[in-house]
Amino acid sequence: MINTKKVPGTVMLKHEFIVPDHYKKFTCKGGECRNTCCSGWKVTISRQQYFVLHGLSCNKSLRDKMDRTFKPLVDPTPERYAEIVHNYEGNCPLLLDNGLCQLHGSCGEEVLPWICRYYPRGPRIDYAFEATVANSCERTLELLFETNNPIRFEIKELTFKMQVKDSKPKQEEKDFYKKVQQFCFGLVQDRSIPLHDRIRKVGNILKALDNHREQDLDKIDLTLDKIEPDFGQAYHVLLNVSEWFIENSPSLSEYCSTIKEMYDNHDNEAVYRKNLNHFESVIKDSEIKFEKMLINNMFFRQFPFFESTRNFTETYISLVGTYVFVRYIAINLMHDKNTVDDFIDIMSKTFRVITHTRFENNIIALLQAERATDTFILAKLLNI
Ligand code: SF4
Known part of the structure; x- marks a missing residue:
């Protein structure tokens, strides 16, 4: 694991993950997507990611927009601390007309909340190193429905930047899981x-x-x-x-x-x-x-x-x-x-x-x- 300097509390993790067999075929449909993930749904981010964004050095116009975009929840938890508030069109306010993300363009990929950076991928590292792509993305469902074969799992080396918790389950708990x-x-x-x-x-x-x-x-x-x-x-x-x-x-x-x-x-x-x-x-x-x-x-x-x-x-x-x-x-x-x-x-x-x-x-x-x-x-x- 390599500690990254730009975002405190995170590591760049390169590891073998268990993934379902459709994972390797996933590519985002981009402009072909009928229901883009930057639009129409509530996305939450963790407390750690919220404060990274809160303390980010950037120009005033982006700062103002970010303050309106990421709003702490009334009943926050460390994992779900703030949500993205959409504009009147139902889009993320940081989504530019050309389909790109203003935050990504101005400050780089590494400051993006993980949901935006990796979606629909969901890496997990507490009980086992696992990752899949979420059913909430239409491309995932297309891949799932491509064949009638049961989902099989395989090993794939993947790299994610993520927060690693201090406390980890014991080995017996991981084996049981x-x-x-x-x-x-x-x-x-x-x-x-x-x-x-x-x-x-x-x-x-x-x-x-x-x-x-x-x-x-x-x-x-x-x-x-x-x-x-x-x-x-x-x-x-x-x-x-x-x-x-x-x-x-x-x-x-x-x-x-x-x-x-x-x-x-x-x-x-x-x-x-x-x-x-x-x-x-x-x-x-x-x-x-x-x-x-x-x-x-x-x-x-x-x-x-x-x-x-x-x-x-x-x-x-x-x-x-x-x-x-x-x-x-x-x-x-x-x-x-x-x-x-x-x-x-x-x-x-x-x-x-x-x-x-x-x-x-x-x-x-x-x-x-x-x-x-x-x-x-x-x-x-x-x-x-
Ligand atoms: S929902 Fe899936 S396919 Fe559509 S834009 Fe988002 S990641 Fe890409």
Whole structure:
């Protein structure tokens, strides 16, 4: 590791990283991108990066613009300390008309917040050296959907400038992380049974680990009780959950409002069946696409140690919540759309919230409010 002088507290890290097989094919689409990442979504930066920018020596006009661009959050954490405030067009104020970044042009790449510098790449170095590209970028989804092959992982030497934390997990914790992750990814990619049952098996593993972390994963009981589908109960929960996003998520509000209007005062099951039939006729092998998005997101979020879950039972609740919410958005929003590009646009925008906000935290709280967090109800949500 080489200490860098320009930005204190960071190192230039060159190391072998575990990456999914689509990682090496990633290149930004630039001007061809339908939904550029400099526009339309809330981006947060860490406290360390905020103060680097705050203390940066630059001309007055850039300084004024930066002060308006990076605003501390009301409820900051060290990792999410300030957000980029977009202009009236929904763009980052530092985005120039020629598509370049003013901060990058004036002060160089090394002062850019990491999200801007590396996006959609997400390097992780605490439990393992890992990196993937986020589902929130349309190019990532195009790469994921290029083949039906399960995601495989490989080793690639990469270099990132990043902040290295002083405290690191112990080796036993790192070994446990990798062991559970690999085992559960194997379950999610076992296509001999439906995806919703594979997720339930991951739930059996996570719940057992909450009781006893040292146990042999191969010996955990993976049998599943038969659960009858219950559309009424599942959609009652999902429609209520999505109400919260109408009020609180500028990125998902329109999507959730559109779906609400579709269902209000209609035969809910008939609307769902119609939308599902259309979705499945347009998006071939949709279960495989959901599986690949789920695995890529789990890897990005460092499953099973999601940042905002307190135990493995919560990790499972958030995993189920993510999967059912993504399907809910996809199946219903595609009702009048007919191409895979439409699907990619909807999913990439949805994952901007799922991957880069406290979605896991929120979905757990929302499912708790609906009394929908026990194993039986979660299975019902998965089963439609
Ligand atoms: S969303 Fe992805 S492809 Fe589009 S501009 Fe950003 S990094 Fe490039």
